[in-house]
Amino acid sequence: MELNFGAGNDGLLVPVMWLFLAVLVTFVATRLITRHIRAKSSREPAEATTEVFRDITIGGVHIHHQVFGILLMAVVGVALIATTPEGTALYIFSAAFGVGLALTLDEFALWLHVDDVYWSTDGRKSIDAIFCALAITGVLIGGSEFVSGKIGSSAWWGSIGYLLLGLAISVVCMLKGKFVTGIVGVMFEPIAIVGAIRLAKPDSWWARRRYADRPARLARSQARFDDKYDARWNRMRDLVAGEHGASPKPS
Template sequence: MQWFHDWWRIDVIDAGKGPLLLSFVAFVITFVITRSITRMIRAGRGPFHNMSNGGVHLHHSTPGIILLVVGAFTAVGSVGRTPWDYVAAVLVGIGASLVLDEFAMIFHLEDVYWSREGQLSVNVVTLAAACVGLAAVGVSPVDVPGLGDTEQLVRGGVVTALLFHLVLVATTALKGKYPTAVIGFFASPVTWVAAVRLARPTSPWARWFYTPDKKKRAEHRAETFDTRWDPVRSRWDDFIGGTPTS
């Protein structure tokens, strides 16, 4: 367990990432509890039920926004690593989870929670959890361990590498691979592959640079990819968020 002790001391405590890690844990636990409760309500099991006020259904994104705002102002108002930083971290984690769990409803401006469109929330939560989790455990595109202040040549190389990395991330996003671009921002090898492969046929990159023949190749590749992986993604979304009714 020495590796865990070293990781905890260097990458979490010394790096000041205690609040971020706590926020990540609160985010994940809140999402699991929220989805469990909503699925029980949907199935008519347990003591839980929908809440309403004057005939208006109270969505859990409402208290989520309140907690998120309170947590944000608490973080801004706290000084140093005081206990309030950790309070703010918990509030932000819980609030963000409640809001993103209903992201699809906010995006579509209608109640699509249990529809196929509503599974966008599961994708957003999964992506957010992955990125925050990577940052919490010490994965960062700008961390340069052991770099001294006088090592100008090394710093120049690092800056050049980071700029190149950002170009690859932007290229991946322009190719329509938005989740891959976000993950690749933290895990650079992901963008090395995604940036050189064919773009999605509806992406800005395909519209700007692809000839009709190359666009057909992109459409064929996208169709093959979606045929293979869409069922896997759908099963994952159904497992996490519940099978949609439409």
């Protein structure tokens, strides 16, 4: 018996591709709509409710689009378990799950902070979450094989050991404050290795525990991950998803 996860089984390639495309297209469409709503509301708040694309409010409660994403993923999950579809039906379910995943992760920062931080600086965490989802599914399409060989065989144990080693390296990245690198590194180990070797971010767990008595290394970390570093990455996030840092606005 062989156990393969990822693109080692060619039959998994197409569903994952549809998942990837659905996440990408839904994220782009969602950000275009939310940026339109934000711009329209700031210019003509009195007429914003007449727009086709507008905030959804039921009984005075603003309904975030992550709600629709969660419901869609729940429905698709139950349908997948109940029907175990194949062929075209499986591709449709994969795409539908990708739509729900994108809608949910686009508001990752909201359910992380349990607050409406969509357009605040903390809202940029949603962009990181979407990027991780796209990177992981993209690597799966590219042919990543995680566990292979007959269960109990030397090849199987070797692949398990390699996977655990990769997870350990990714954990080091996260302890160094490099969460996106760590998550992507689970699927693409060279990224995790580079992140684990390089300096930790000054406010990370690793820096607090290991740089406390090494002022020179802490100073290097602070110099590398300074305000300019954050500003560069934030400009990239804002270019993709819209300017953050303003007062939170429902979307």
